[in-house]
Amino acid sequence: MLNLENIKREYDEILNQLSSPELISDWEKFEELSKKKRHLEKIMEKQKEIDQIKKEMEENKSILSSGEDSELAELAEGxxxxLIIKQENLEKELEEMSKEKEEAIPxxxxVEIRAGTGGEEAALFAADLFKMYSKYAQLQGWKQKVLDSNPTGIGGFKEVIFELKSxxxxxxxxxxxxxxxxxxxRVQRIPATEKSGRVHTSTASVAVLPKPQKTEFIIKPSDLKTDVYKSSGPGGQYxxxxxxxxxxxxLPTGLVVTSQTERNLLQNKENALAILEARLLEKRETESEEKMGDKRRTQIGQAKRA
Structure with missing residues (x-):
């Protein structure tokens, strides 16, 4: 049986540790605490769903016991x-979730979307793609989180990076x-910014990178250089x-990532690290495929006619 009070207490303690200024230089400790935080958040979110189901069940039981008209009672019974089936399924998920290790993140x-050729129209097209994938994620029941973005003044995106997960x-x-x-x-259309009615061709690139599991990819803290600065995007005076x-x-690869979408420094740090891990995994897999291709070409080149 889960003790939610203990889970909430542990979660609050982790938040306090993550807010410590000394932690900014201790990447290993930061990753460990971040993993635990995400794991506990999953459990608490699932429990909230169960609590809401229980509340709705009590409301329907109240209708049945109040002797309301038969039509309303029939709806409440159905x-x-x-709701009983939903509760059983959610409690099974919660039980499985509580047994998972912190590393077992779904x-x-x-996803990285960047505006290509086409100026402001390309940025608007990038925004359209982002809205499309956001809607698709909603229909699939996925969770979405924007990690970084570079918006334009008319509602487009020069770049937007976001995470999708089950x-x-x-x-x-x-x-x-x-x-x-x-x-x-690529899209061909009359842009909203076009006054003469001409059809323009605009492009946007999309990169889909698998997010590494914490157990399959470890970054050495000594390989990282972290800079903090004031956000240049919208968000108010704060x-x-x-x-x-x-x-x-x-430092070993020269890859640079940024994040400034959140109001919190530590959250932006988590987001930037997630982007970096995905790009490093892609780089490693690409290099592995290239080596396999070179090896295959070498073997084929050595083949002789009998």
Whole structure:
């Protein structure tokens, strides 16, 4: 039986530790605490769903016991049966979730959309793609989180990076459904910014990167250089006056990632690290495929006619 008070107490303690200024230089401890935080958040979110179901069940039981008209009672009885099944399924998911290790985070993807040729129209097209994938994620029951973005003044995006992940064990494989979206997308239309009615061609690139499991990819803290600076995007005086934006440089590869979408420095740091891990995994897999290709070409080149 889960002790939610203990879970909430542990979660609050982790938040206090994550807010410590000393933690900014201790990446290993930061990753460990971040994993625990995400794991506990999953459990608490699932418990909230169960509590809501129980509340709705009590409301339907109240209708049945009050002797309301038969039609309303029939509806309440039918809904109560559905809620009982939902509660059983959610409690099973919660039980499985509580047995998981912190590392067992559902497989997720990092999606990067960048405006290509076409100026402001390309940025608007990138925003359209983002809205399309957001709607698709909603229909699939996935969770979405924006990690970084560079919006334009008229509602477009020069770049937007976001995470998609399954909301539970039954949410399906996100990567298998999204991987074919990678590549250059093109649209021909009359832009909203075009006054003469001419058709323009605009492009936007989409990259779909599998988010590494914590057990399959470890970054050495000594390989990272972290810079913090004031956010340049919207968000009010708070983000513009405080150093909440994060830039991380992976020294061995020279890869640089940024995040400034959140009002919180530590959350932006988590987001930037997630982007970096996905890009490093892609780089490693690409290099592995290239080596296999070179080896195959070498073997084919050595073949002789009998």
């Amino acid at each position: 809904e109560l049966k559905t 497989r997720a993807v990092i 909301a539970g064990a039954g949410g399906g494989n996100v990567f298998s459904k999204m991987k074919w979206e990678g590549g250059v997308h 983000v513009n006056k405080r150093e909440t934006a994060v830039r991380i440089t992976h």
